[in-house]
Amino acid sequence: MVPDSIVEAEGLGRRYGGRAVLQDVSFQVGPGEVFGVVGPDGAGKTTLLQMLAAILTPSEGRCRVLGEDVRRRASLVQARVGYMSQGFSLYDRLTVAENIAFAADIRDVPRTDLGERRAQLLAMAGLERFQDRREGALSGGMRKKLALCTNLIHEPPLLILDEPSLGVDPLSRRELWKILDTARAAGRSIVFATSYMEEADASDRVLLLRDGRPLAMGTPAELRAGAQGRVYRIGTAEPASIERELAADAAVISFQRRSGNEIRTQLRMARPPRISGNAVTLIEPTEPTMEDVFTVSSADAAPPISEPHAAPPAQQMGASVVVAERVTRRFGAFTAVDRVSLSIRAGEVLGLLGPNGAGKTTLIRILCGLLAPTEGRAEIAGFDVARQSEAVRARIGYMSQKFSLYPDLTARENLGFFARAYGVPRTEFASRIGWAVARAGLEQIDEKPVGGLSGAIRQRLALACAIVHRPQVLFLDEPTSGVDPLSRFRFWRLIAALAADGVSIVVTTHYLEEATFCDRLGLMMDGRLIAIGALATLKADLGLSRGSVEEVFLGFIARERENERVT
Template sequence: MAGEVVGTALIMNTPAADQVIVAEGLGRRYGRHTAVTGLDLKVRRGEVFGLLGSDGAGKTTTLQILAGILNPSAGRATVLGYDCVREAASLTARLGYMSQSFSLYGRLSVDENLEFFADLHRVPEPQRQARKTRLLEFARLAPHRDRPARFLSGGMQKKLALCCALIHEPELLVLDEPTTGVDPVSRREFWNILYQALTQGTTIVVSTPYMDEAERCTRVALLHEGRLIACDAPSRLRAQMPGRMLELRARPQRRALAVLEEALPRSRPYVFGDTLHLHQEESPAPAAPLPDLLAARGIAVEQIRPVAPSLEDVFVTRLAGTAPPAAPPATAEAPPVRERTGLAVEVEDLTVRFGDFTAVDRVGFSVRRGEIFGFLGPNGSGKTTTIRILCGLLAPSAGRARVAGYDVRHEPLAVKARIGYMSQRFSLYDDLTVGENLEFFAGAYGVPRARLAARRNWALALAGLEGEEGRPTRGLSGGFKQRLALACAVLHEPEVIFLDEPTAGVDPLSRRRFWELIYRLSDQGVTVFVTTHYMDEAEHCHTLGLLYNGRLIALGTPEELRAGMRAGEMLELECDQPIAALALFQDAPGIRASFFGDRLHLLVDDAEAARAQILARLQRAGHRVHHVERVPLGIEDVFIAFIEMEQARRAAEAA
């Protein structure tokens, strides 16, 4: 039978039905430190599976084990039918992995980077060109094909890295915090590419610190200190949350919060814009005693109503179940409330140039004393540069800035004595103890000896570290480091504090506690100037400024911005085949459709007018619609609208 193939022995790695990932009892130790322990996970084909948790929760370790690049020290995992340890080589060839420090070659062009990854995976020539064109089109990178990767913006680099991970059309895509520190516009485009891959049959596992991204996943797993706390679809997690969330509008709000914290500590009340949110355990519970409780303390309750819990509420409740709620920091000595009239920060025509590059372009705004001012914008838009000027670290090229009544250019020392500054890196001295850090900053700021003991105790209470002065800072968790860094920055009772992304990489519980501290400082008349990438945090601010390419393109309260920008109205659609439904609206005029977890979000001009049109189109195509409803526009949608308007204006100027 020469010349004829009789039979080939094929070892078929057929995964059990549609399970792409099956992990049992996964664990990983680094020396004495346990990164992950007892992790059971199952991911089905076609899912967008989210991995949530704070820094050090074990997300990266888990993803590295699943991608076959790190061996577990306990348990086993089968991914795409391959054992993660024994068959790691076959596995890695069939999945796309994007690490946190993504792996582009800065000196290679966009095209050359893609070619390189295509070569690595031996993508045959005809498919290669087609895929490259399609990916670049979709990522809006086609005009930049010949640009070296290092000259792309942060968001573009992330998109390119994703294209590189997709060039061999992997069955499974593993992404480790792909959008951390990326602006909302790029993040949205990034997710569009992901959904595109999803429609091609790719399964996606992604870790993220952003709760709004978690909402976009079909299922999410919450990791905390290496353990799995919860794992289900976002909607089911919300439904399963015991009790319910109440929104309370009461005056004065701060008193109401204090009363609730004292009387109902387990309700974990927190400030949400100009309302309070709190958790009520017994469901359904009469809302009646609550107004009585507050009225007895002389607080006027204007409105009280149940609200849908956010995913963050769910996680805070779950996390709070794992650890006793920390007592609100006892204010050992309430600092005097400062004068609240007048301006704390005045900026006029501020411009900074580095060579030919204009980092900050004629920016002007002012911040009232005691106000929480949120400074938002994509990476590289000039936020940090502006803060550096206001802190007296950098001289402006033109324009004027006054902080706490002093000119930053001519009186930097007077400014420095009246401000506090905290960077996203929680810059503490790791090799000093908690107490030594406090002493150092007290001395550096010149806190008088007589006030030192009182301020120290106050700061320790603020950080929740009473009696822990002797602990080395190195060993503190992210949340404690963050609060200690804040305490160090306000030891000298500054009039203005600058917080540059103070909540990056911290778990939701710590983030919420941190915002309580910020409100408390604001109540005492301290002006808070804060930058963030978390859109929910933007809602916490009194005033928002949006910076884009060095220009201030929006300024106002969250409500003013929402009202001022006709960004459109949002319809949420739940139907039986969201992937097929999305294709229906891909090119529909006046409708911008995107995935939102297992649902679709449709941005339209007029929700009522569009609803009928959308339903008709779905019915014609034979879709079963579960429900369509109008949902409020997020502040992120508003900002994206502002940015798109600015981009259009610039394009018109250039033309």
């Protein structure tokens, strides 16, 4: 064990009955260190953090936190750490100030210190103006910041944060990390769990977890160095033919088509992908991202690439299938969607980005015929969403973030239910279900209840259920939330195949990396569509020659706020 370590874990594991959910985890966290535990849903992150917070008792191994054994001195550990669960543990009927006062009271913060500490935390979180607002009326990002404040009020030496930015837009995520940077500068150690791979860069060291076992551990630079030479970018005017060659190369783990006919690929070994012909204009190694690092670290567990269905060559985008003209929706005096106009062509993938509360979900509900616009009009495949909602719903598919599957039913029973709900003729059940299963990349339909399937399989099954009636338009609400990068990459291959079939696709996501897989992006803020276009066009509009998607996202929001200030 390292002297003066804040956290010392050795051979840590946890079992439930005969099932191991975490095994062989060893690491130390030093004073003032930020330690990231990175992995998809089901990796064991929450179990690990709850053991560090002395909420769960380890089944095996040893663990000391702040010098105390988590088995024998659990109450002392619990009193000294700041633990923020995914569920916040806030009280929605209390105001911001009352939640902080309550947290201070149960943590025995001296009343003489409360006023000054609360003022500092509210200022740091930008919540001064909202201290009299009830917690239940706050946005998701503001609730996250309040939860951090309640865990900082007793000035703990160690913060343990379980997915602090889950479901939070990139702008709020950046604000959260400013608070954490301030806490770190004050000398606090931080252990946080996340499924957002890019957040690993905020760590001094990173533990990658998959299926309850460590994949790799080190500094972000060390982990990237281990993936050098195994990630390539390929430029081509014939992406479909290049993808077929990559799929046939056993050394290729995964590949993704980016906007502008560029393909990024990850390999099992440090060598270029084997591509024949003259279709390649560029092939070169590129700097690995943390998503690339996780993918190549998972190479041993990655099955060979199987194309879900013999997709036709990518076609030219057709006529507009989705049309919205100055669509507005008000709830009383509040305007949720403000004069939005857009069109989406057959075979086009449109990514909707925006802060929490920007109006994305309300706009999708209008386009799905579930909510009538207050003003303006919208059509799906020529049918008015307000006056012909039944015809609209027969032509759309919808996959929610939580997948909307029935966990007690089998995969086949779920498919049958959705086929009936979408009005598929009974005589076509077998053929439609077979097509949807093939298109969703499900090699076989498991006959056990869906609740026992892996997240990646449930994700593909949810897609199959959403397309079993062969919709013209598919709405995907954060379809890859919480899944590992390899599953995410392969899911986007399914989306590309559907788009090649001519399906119009609207995707919302907080993974900004996924924006590069879309044909166009729509950026929303305060109910307005503040920008729409291809990523290259949006960069040019901001005067960016390169720049990340996050820089584009934040650039348009900053410009919009400046315009509001001037006017």
